[in-house]
Amino acid sequence: MFPLKNNIVLDRQANRNLYLQLSDQIIGFIKSGKLSPSAKLPGSRRLSEDLNIHRKTVVAAYNELIVQGWIETLPSKGTFVSNSLPIINPSSFSNTDSLNKLKLKSNFLFISRPNLFCGSSRTPKNTEQLIKVNDGSPDHRLAPIQEIARTYRNITKKRYSQNLLSYGSTYGNEDLRNALATYLNQTRGLHLDIDNILITRGSQMGIYLASQLLFTKKTRVITGVTNYLTADNTFEDANAVIENVPVDANGIDTNAIEVICKIKNVTAVYVTSHHHHPTTVTLSAKRRMHLLQLAQQYKFAIIEDDYDYDFHYSNAPILPLASNDYNGNVIYIGGFTKIIAPAVRVGYMVGPKDFIDEAAKLRRIIDRQGDTLLEQTLASMITAGDIQRHCNKVLKIYRSRRNLFCSLLKERLSDYFDFEIPDGGMAVWVKLNKKYHWDNVVNEAYNHNLELNPEWQRYDPNNLGHNGIRMGFASLDEEEIHEVIDRIQKVFKNL
Ligand SMILES: Cc1ncc(COP(=O)(O)O)c(C=O)c1O
Structure with a gap:
């Protein structure tokens, strides 16, 4: 019999109740084929001694598994993995390689769309010092x-x-x-x-x-x-x-x-x-x-x-x-x-x-x-x-951010960037001096905890080489705008 004693790990500090941790893990063993249909489970007294937990915890876990249909109790015989579960071939799950493959590769056909872009599926951890210059989003901190x-x-x-x-x-x-x-x-x-x-x-x-x-x-x-x-x-x-x-x-x-x-x-x-x-x-x-x-x-x-x-x-x-x-x-x-x-x-x-x-x-x-x-x-x-009212309020704020951002760009970064002050919107269309390449600028910017619109290629799908990107100013407050300009200046010093 698969030894539950050596394979169950319970964490008393975790937020999840012990009986649910126990039932979760038994379900995992059943799903992975380690516990096969009809396999006999230890009695509640023995399992509680093996795992050094209260017997009531085991009884609660077994009850949970019975309600969910994973196990059944036969009078005067004991507790068994349910017979009516689909038979799972343990060998197909026996190593982590095949499990990992399972997570990555489907076993059916579907239409893929290579021309579409969806960005990352995970949000990168926002380190406190990293400032992101987006392509023109509102400042959600001002949302009412x-x-x-x-x-x-x-x-x-x-x-x-x-x-x-x-x-x-x-x-x-x-x-x-x-x-x-x-x-x-x-x-x-x-x-x-x-x-x-x-x-x-x-x-x-x-x-x-x-x-x-x-x-x-x-x-x-x-x-x-x-x-x-x-x-x-x-x-x-x-x-x-x-x-x-x-x-x-x-x-x-x-x-x-x-x-x-x-x-x-x-x-x-x-x-x-x-x-x-x-x-x-x-x-x-x-x-x-x-x-x-x-x-x-x-x-x-x-x-x-x-x-x-x-x-x-x-x-x-x-x-x-x-x-x-x-x-x-x-x-x-x-x-x-x-x-x-x-x-x-x-x-x-x-x-x-x-x-x-x-x-x-x-x-x-x-x-x-x-x-x-x-x-x-x-x-x-x-x-x-x-x-x-909210529009009127943020309009004033964004206008002064645009003015500050553009005046600092002009004053401190005109050797590198060419741009017109936008009449509206939340971003400036900035063209990088062709002596430089956005790849290098964006990569160097990370060394200064600055994210500069890393998807810059999407502004030039036709490869026209205009070297332009959008730099969003609306989501940055005054202090952040100063900080961004300082950091960009350092980026170019290092290039
Ligand atoms: C030109 C343009 N159209 C549409 C959208 C999509 O806006 P929404 O978030 O309302 O779907 C965006 C988002 O940035 C945009 O820049």
């Missing part, structure tokens, strides 16, 4: 988490909240859709009602749903070069052919788009009109009107990804293309991830009703509905003016 928690708590206390816990509309929480209709009409000059809104989990879900509905094999999407890589990935995954046009100081080149439209069918144009990703430039008024006119004439969709609308520093935000769309060409995408924090996975897609209805059907088979309680919370906060 207390207000969110208070509103959430108030909602869950009310009797009607019970309804919010059951299945709801695939289109998203109705109060949020109503609140958003009013909010977007007031703040962005849109003219929509609730039927034009689908709540999503962040902007990315909107880009995905739109792509799945718009593209089939050989359909064409026009994007700027360079572009937001995740959007490109999403279009490729929907089998679209990506056609690139240049981006200059006035945004995406609409004349180049017109040239393509004259000779090829175009299904959609993707734009980050307010602050182009990655270069941060704003699409000029003239090009906006041109693009809308082309969309009407050639009947293509404009996917307007307005991911960071609220953060424009130089003048009032420029109204989205969607505000001038009188022909049903624009699919407008936005969300709360940049306003509040990336973890608040609530966004929206706005478009003509027939399109939104199809998107809702598709959404239903991916994710039945959103997080209704959180959506209700955001609805209340929009209606109470809390979201707008």
Whole structure:
């Protein structure tokens, strides 16, 4: 018989009860085939003496195993591993090599997508001294988490909240859709009602749903070069052919788009009109009107990804293309991830009703509905003016961070970097002097406890060699900005 006595290890300091530690380990031995079906287990008295634990602990562990169906007790015969468990061949689990292989390799076919990128599956331990310069995320330390928690708590206390816990509309929480209709009409000059809104989990879900509905094999999407890589990935995954046009100081080149439209069918144009990703430039008024006119004439969709609308520093935000769309060409995408924090996975897609209805059907088979309680919370906060207040507050903070970051970049690092002060957004598009290579800069930066946007290659998938990356300033406070600039200076001294 497999000797439990020598193989069970119990930790009296652990958080888990001893009887559960014991039952867990016996389950492990059964699963690995070390204890085979019908194997007799020692009596509770003997096992308690062998393991130097109370007999009641063994009895509790055995009871747990009986309830779960792993073992059974036969009157006046003893306790046995259940006979009805599938027979496991112990040899296949006998060494750690085969166990490790099992964790890594599936025994079935599936479709892999080598062109998609998903980042690391584990969060690296955040050492206290390491400062990360991201590619333009909000400062989650400023998120109005207390207000969110208070509103959430108030909602869950009310009797009607019970309804919010059951299945709801695939289109998203109705109060949020109503609140958003009013909010977007007031703040962005849109003219929509609730039927034009689908709540999503962040902007990315909107880009995905739109792509799945718009593209089939050989359909064409026009994007700027360079572009937001995740959007490109999403279009490729929907089998679209990506056609690139240049981006200059006035945004995406609409004349180049017109040239393509004259000779090829175009299904959609993707734009980050307010602050182009990655270069941060704003699409000029003239090009906006041109693009809308082309969309009407050639009947293509404009996917307007307005991911960071609220953060424009130089003048009032420029109204989205969607505000001038009188022909049903624009699919407008936005969300709360940049306003509040990336973890608040609530966004929206706005478009003509027939399109939104199809998107809702598709959404239903991916994710039945959103997080209704959180959506209700955001609805209340929009209606109470809390979201707008928060935007106004962080806008001021981010503006002064942009000013500080850019002035220090200019003053202390202009030998290495070339950049324009962005009118909005959360990042500066920084071009590294071509004497240097980002690989070397990023690697040396780690020696100074600085992480400089390590995925820099994704800004140049076409290998144009522009040497540009985005450096996010919004998530760094004043002290951190000074520290980052100091450390970058040291990096270049060592190169
Ligand atoms: C241009 C652009 N679009 C969409 C997204 C995705 O945003 P969300 O987190 O709301 O899905 C991002 C995220 O950084 C972005 O930069």
